Amino acid sequence: MTGLIIALVIIVALLAWVVMVYNGLIQSRNKVKNAFAQIDTQLQRRFDLIPNLVETVKGYASHEKELLENVTASRSGYMNATTNAEKMAADNQLTSTLKSLFAVAENYPELKANQNFAKLQDDLKGTEDKVAFSRQFYNDAVTMYNNKLQIFPNNIVAEMFNFKEEDLFKTEEAAKAAPKVQF
């Protein structure tokens, strides 16, 4: 009789432990998902600035066609992207085209003096930083989740319920994926 009770207690304790680990893993995974969505929110805000930028530049430097087209292309690259990596690639593309755009803007004193343009320039810089920060937040969340997943004995529970490791976001990866964007 006592043997049976002891066995029951052990089973209940084991079950409780499995539930605890399972819930912990779910929480961490949801945090990763949330962090993932954060990156997209920041990217969205960044690309929302583009039409306004193109309009402003057109008013002063309409013959810099190629540059403007590149900027617009990176935006449509973002719109058509389905995976996060593709979106990040479009963002990298945008960052480099913006660099040349702002370099060219040096040749147009009137454009440079335009307040709207200066504000857009600041906004784009700000959103660029925020994309980087959100990526950092995502990587932190993924590291925490992966640690939880791989640590013994959690890995047994993770295996049981088929939890998969998440990938870290590396800037080189996004850069490698860059040529995929169609122009």
Added chain:
Amino acid sequence: MFDSSKKNKRKTYGIVSLFLVFLAVIVYFIMTYCFEVSGTIALVVSMLLAILTSWASYYNSDKIVLSLNGARPATKEENQRMVENLEGLCIAAGLPVPKLYIMDDGSPNAFATGRDPEHGVICVTTGLLEKLDSNELEGVLAHELSHIKNYDTLLQTIASVFVGFVTILSDLFFRIGINVMSDSDSDNKASGAVGLIGFVVGIIFLALSPLFANLLKLALSRNREFLADSSAIELTRNPEGLISALQKISTDTDPLEQANKSTECMYIYNPIKNKQGKTSSLFSTHPSVEDRIEALRNIH
């Protein structure tokens, strides 16, 4: 990489438990030596009062502190760079964006307040905005944000309440306890040699207790500064920014005009500058800048 912050958290728990033990011992001494009913009532009343006042100040701490320091809210139009930077850091920390205030003062400094991240407030001086570059400013903002993230402001409040308790208790003892002793000459607990020795130890202990309590509070605050520094680097991934900010702030000669003792421990750098003694002493709220920079360099 961020082991130092873990060690620091353990240290904090250690100090808080020391506080609790300390408080228990004091209560024990008082209970032993003054059992008069009026004393007990006075004790309860004063404790309730202490809790009530600290509760009120806890809920309004941000408003009180800001009005004490004469700060105005920062606008996105005026300080776009800083506001955007803070928003970015909050994304990285996964925190709501605290309110940002600016204080008109030439001395570069900053502080954080608010009872939890939802009510966080960060305040910077105009001197800080003028004298620091964007990397350094980011380091300072991250440091203040870390104070909010680590609930340091809450801890500071709790510590102050403890100190208040201890002071009130020891004060009470000397008012009531001594009376009890002189009143009861015949059959009291403090007869006999052992009772007398205990009584003397108790008196010495109680006399020094406010001092000990303050020392513990200061040790706690120094610890939290290290922790906030290392958390800040976790956010910015750029120790150099905070290091050079600390160097600039500490070598600046402008005194903070608005600084007063009550808000001292909240600043990134002790606003009340003393010329003597650069090393961190038992009585300072902040570790020395040299120690902090040393700790920052060891993070890697």
